[in-house]
Amino acid sequence: MSAQLLLFQVLNGVGIGMIYFLLSVGLTLIFGLMRFVNFAHGAFYLAAAYIAYAVVLWTGSFWWALLFGPVLVAILALIIERLLLRHTYALPHEAQILITFAVALIIQEAIILIFSPLGHNVPVPSALSGVLFLGPYVYPSYRLAVIGVAALVAVVLWIAIERTKMGSILRAGSESAEMVGLLGINVDRVFMATFALGAALAGLAGVLVAPLRGVEPFMSAEALGIAFVVVVVGGLGTLSGALVGGILIGLVQSIMSTLWPEGAQLMIYAAMALVILIRPTGLMGRI
Amino acid sequence: MIDRRRVLTGVAAAPLVLAAPAFIRRANAQSVVDVAGVYSMSGTFANVGSGLNDGSKWAIEQYGSAAGNKLNYVLLDDRGDAGEAVRKVQEAMTQRGIKHVIGCTNSAIALAVQKEVYARKGIYINEAGADEITGKDCNKSSFRWPVACYSAVNATVRPLIEKLPKAKRWYTITGQYVFGDSLLSNCKDVFKEKGIEHVGNSYHSLSDREYSGYIATAMAQSPDVLAICNFGNQTVDVVRQAISYGMKRNTKILAVWSTGLDQFQALGPENCEDIYFGANFWHGVDTPGSRRVAEIVKQKTGDVPNYLQACGYAVSQILIEGINKANSTEVPAIIKALEGLSYEGPTGTETIRPEDHQVVKDYYLMLGKAKSKMKDKNDLCDVVAATKAFLPPEKTGCQMAASL
Numbered sequence: 277m278s279a280q281l282l283l284f285q286v287l288n289g290v291g292i293g294m295i296y297f298l299l300s301v302g303l304t305l306i307f308g309l310m311r312f313v314n315f316a317h318g319a320f321y322l323a324a325a326y327i328a329y330a331v332v333l334w335t336g337s338f339w340w341a342l343l344f345g346p347v348l349v350a351i352l353a354l355i356i357e358r359l360l361l362r363h364t365y366a367l368p369h370e371a372q373i374l375i376t377f378a379v380a381l382i383i384q385e386a387i388i389l390i391f392s393p394l395g396h397n398v399p400v401p402s403a404l405s406g407v408l409f410l411g412p413y414v415y416p417s418y419r420l421a422v423i424g425v426a427a428l429v430a431v432v433l434w435i436a437i438e439r440t441k442m443g444s445i446l447r448a449g450s451e452s453a454e455m456v457g458l459l460g461i462n463v464d465r466v467f468m469a470t471f472a473l474g475a476a477l478a479g480l481a482g483v484l485v486a487p488l489r490g491v492e493p494f495m496s497a498e499a500l501g502i503a504f505v506v507v508v509v510g511g512l513g514t515l516s517g518a519l520v521g522g523i524l525i526g527l528v529q530s531i532m533s534t535l536w537p538e539g540a541q542l543m544i545y546a547a548m549a550l551v552i553l554i555r556p557t558g559l560m561g562r563i
Numbered sequence: 564m565i566d567r568r569r570v571l572t573g574v575a576a577a578p579l580v581l582a583a584p585a586f587i588r589r590a591n592a593q594s595v596v597d598v599a600g601v602y603s604m605s606g607t608f609a610n611v612g613s614g615l616n617d618g619s620k621w622a623i624e625q626y627g628s629a630a631g632n633k634l635n636y637v638l639l640d641d642r643g644d645a646g647e648a649v650r651k652v653q654e655a656m657t658q659r660g661i662k663h664v665i666g667c668t669n670s671a672i673a674l675a676v677q678k679e680v681y682a683r684k685g686i687y688i689n690e691a692g693a694d695e696i697t698g699k700d701c702n703k704s705s706f707r708w709p710v711a712c713y714s715a716v717n718a719t720v721r722p723l724i725e726k727l728p729k730a731k732r733w734y735t736i737t738g739q740y741v742f743g744d745s746l747l748s749n750c751k752d753v754f755k756e757k758g759i760e761h762v763g764n765s766y767h768s769l770s771d772r773e774y775s776g777y778i779a780t781a782m783a784q785s786p787d788v789l790a791i792c793n794f795g796n797q798t799v800d801v802v803r804q805a806i807s808y809g810m811k812r813n814t815k816i817l818a819v820w821s822t823g824l825d826q827f828q829a830l831g832p833e834n835c836e837d838i839y840f841g842a843n844f845w846h847g848v849d850t851p852g853s854r855r856v857a858e859i860v861k862q863k864t865g866d867v868p869n870y871l872q873a874c875g876y877a878v879s880q881i882l883i884e885g886i887n888k889a890n891s892t893e894v895p896a897i898i899k900a901l902e903g904l905s906y907e908g909p910t911g912t913e914t915i916r917p918e919d920h921q922v923v924k925d926y927y928l929m930l931g932k933a934k935s936k937m938k939d940k941n942d943l944c945d946v947v948a949a950t951k952a953f954l955p956p957e958k959t960g961c962q963m964a965a966s967l
Contacts, residue, residue: 281783288775393613394869395796397831400807407809413782414809419775489772490803490829492796494609498772533776534783538739538766540776 284413285530291419293526294426295485299499300506301429301518302477308513309450309470312365313372316356318500319380320475324349324482325491326387329398338401338487345483346476353475357468365467380496388493395492422484429477430519437515446470450513505544509551511561520559596632596892598623598882599639599661600875601652601676603668606643608795611871612668614825615690617863618856618875619666622883625859629886637661643668645675652676656683662894665878667691669794670742677705684967686885686894688878692794692820693745694959697919701961704894706901706920708877708908709843710953712742715820716749717952718926719841720790723817724757726947730787730815732762736777736801738793739766746792746819762786771797774804782810791818798822799829806834815839823870827931827943835931835943842927844873844909845946852880852907867941873909880908881915881922895967918956919963925949 303317327348328341335341356379364372399405400418407414437443445466449456453463481499489495502525507513510521528547532540551559600619603612616638623636639655641648648667655661662685667673673691680687681704689696694711710718724730735750737743747764754761762784765777778801781789789810791801798818805816821827821840830838846857846867853868856876860868868876881901886892889900902917913924929944937943 278783281779284779285776288779292773292775393610394825395610395799395829397829397834399831399833413779416807418807488804488807489800492610498770529773530776533765534780537777537780538768541768541771
């Protein structure tokens with residue numbers, strides 16, 4: 277592999293990593309702050325991608341989709357949380373997995389019923405449909421924009437969690453919900469807001485990824501798989517972990533697709549196994 | 564007034580009257596032929612399985628009966644797993660006595676199922692693409708409607724080489740599974756014969772969705788043509804991502820095997836333009852057989868048929884044509900009737916080769932057209948070439964037993 281190609285694959289890997297960060301940050305946020313295992317995360321991503329498809333079809337504007345996708349998915353998540361999930365917070369993780377898995381299946385089947393099982397295209401917005409030249413290589417402007425959005429999300433989330441009162445409440449709630457409740461804070465509402473935020477982030481990822489990969493009803497499984505790999509590698513429940521894990525997995529995938537193409541996907545899981553062996557709590561996880 | 568004799572006659576006749584529905588049911592049951600369709604309704608290729616299943620089911624519904632027997636469609640969902648497919652087929656054949664099996668969602672499943680059906684002396688009509696199906700793994704029970712990988716490559720790569728004489732450097736991106744490998748090895752043979760430089764290949768796995776790394780590797784080789792040797796959503800994803808990385812600017816892109824209209828729609832006209840695709844079926848080719856498919860699909864969906872529906876339809880049709888010609892539902896009689904049969908299929912007059920049970924039909928090389936040139940929403944591509952490119956039977960490696 278030439279140095280130029282290696283450099284490009286590193287840049288490309290960082291780009292893929294930022295997309296993976298977007299995919300997983302909602303999942304890690306929900307687990308970190310609520311200790312809740314959300315197997316419906318991929319389904320929220322899927323639902324938002326289809327909302328993006330429908331909105332673009334009706335309005336011709338991707339920017340409306342960027343607004344409606346995360347918002348509508350957050351509302352859907354709120355409804356699901358109120359009706360179903362809040363009853364499982366005190367139950368073991370197995371119950372949470374089962375119920376969120378069921379939610380994921382219902383969302384997927386509903387999408388098949390509404391949109392058919394075949395895939396659809398979501399065009400890249402015309403303002404971002406060009407490419408940037410990096411020597412002999414080109415990089416899609418849209419991917420660069422997605423990286424920018426992901427970086428912005430990382431910064432905003434970090435400020436919100438580490439530097440605001442709401443963030444302090446969330447962090448305190450994750451340590452001891454009972455104590456926070458005794459201080460007069462409605463923990464139920466905090467958890468509800470956290471869940472909606474996590475789902476909205478999955479929704480944002482779904483909308484942003486739709487022009488890259490199109491939409492099809494089974495896209496949630498891959499997204500959920502990648503999201504779990506990223507949070508395990510980075511450390512369950514940590515924002516920085518999702519970022520570091522995402523970039524590491526993106527780099528491994530991109531570089532290995534030149535060095536050992538047939539094993540690129542395998543190496544993602546090999547990297548995860550290695551991290552678990554060396555640091556069972558993940559790269560940025562608390563020991 | 565009711566006399567004693569009439570009461571006794573009535574009592575005597577009562578059991579017969581009561582039993583009549585059972586007799587009627589049994590008489591009906593004897594004339595029903597269960598046809599099992601093996602499709603993946605979940606998993607990576609579920610979108611493919613679902614379309615194929617629709618086509619098969621609708622054909623059964625449209626024909627209704629064959630040789631005086633009512634047809635009943637039984638779906639076996641293999642969930643994208645060859646092992647599951649074999650288990651479901653075993654169960655259907657042993658417990659339900661089903662002998663007529665159709666369908667598959669990928670070649671690995673078809674290879675497993677065709678061995679199983681043959682071992683249990685059934686008949687199996689499938690839509691797999693791997694050469695082995697009618698090659699070294701052929702058997703007396705199995706028939707295949709789509710072309711083999713050899714034909715797909717020779718009906719696309721070869722005409723494209725002739726169309727683009729200056730395009731000497733080809734790169735391939737290949738799905739690492741039976742079907743992808745089969746396409747790749749046939750591509751290599753054509754490259755060698757035509758003096759094409761194969762500048763590299765990137766394998767990807769069945770679960771890949773991110774191809775930018777492979778595309779960057781391909782771009783580093785500056786190929787004239789990128790040939791994509793995979794299947795299903797993966798084809799669409801590679802094409803879409805290759806375009807987004809600007810490959811269309813100085814590289815021609817060929818998806819050797821596409822599922823036609825549904826994939827063109829999934830890509831959208833802006834991505835389809837100037838991309839070459841191989842396809843087994845195109846709704847724009849007007850034939851008596853394609854009109855029959857169009858009729859039922861229009862009735863069900865209000866739209867034109869896509870490849871998946873046509874392909875699913877075709878495997879049902881072959882079985883029904885065989886039963887009708889044999890005037891029997893007995894497997895050996897159907898096999899005999901099908902060998903050498905010509906019929907009006909979805910692509911025109913199609914013929915089943917007796918030597919390897921391959922349906923001889925056209926395979927299309929298509930070129931995506933500009934949005935401004937589209938006559939309607941489905942007019943996404945033009946047929947550039949229609950070719951019947953088949954290995955001579957003696958070279959397929961198929962050694963078929965004379966009987967079941």
